[in-house]
Amino acid sequence: MSENVRQAILDALAAQSQGRSIDPTAVARSIAGSDERLWSRLMAPIRAEAVRLAEEGRLVIVRKNRPVDPRAFKGVYRLRAPEPSSED
Template identity: 35%
Template sequence: MISHLTDDPLAERIRECVLELLRERGPGHSICPSEAARALAVRVGGRWQDLMRPVRAVAVSLAQAGIIEAIQNEIAVDLRDVRGPVRLRLRHLPGRRTHYAA
């Protein structure tokens, strides 16, 4: 699923931005998708609100690839089905060092 997003320059910038923010935040910490939209709006211009739908679409792909997970009230949720505010965090893989390539 994520492979087709790498052909889209905006999707790739979103992916890089989300992963960069998560790495900066550190293991076990999360970001709001709007943080990525706001950071990206500063970098590419435009309104952050207009980037929310693309950020969420990229987050779905990253979650399906097992790189991140979406959480709501500290419970992992499926971004395709959940409503309301969510947060994103790097997925912890038990017994493995966490390393995510950008």
């Protein structure tokens, strides 16, 4: 299951314009459909996978459009791709 969640998060981020964030509920709905009972069960696994991906540097967790510590955030959050590195 976590591999499906991971891939759904990465696919949703790839579909966004750079700098735009995604709502984790959209990821849940992309996996489970519109039935709230089904997709709401995915919210904890999505959060856990988002934390792992943030620790790997593959995404940024944001609250109020500001990056947060992946291990110490509470409440409503969104996911965004990291800024591209400016290596010349």
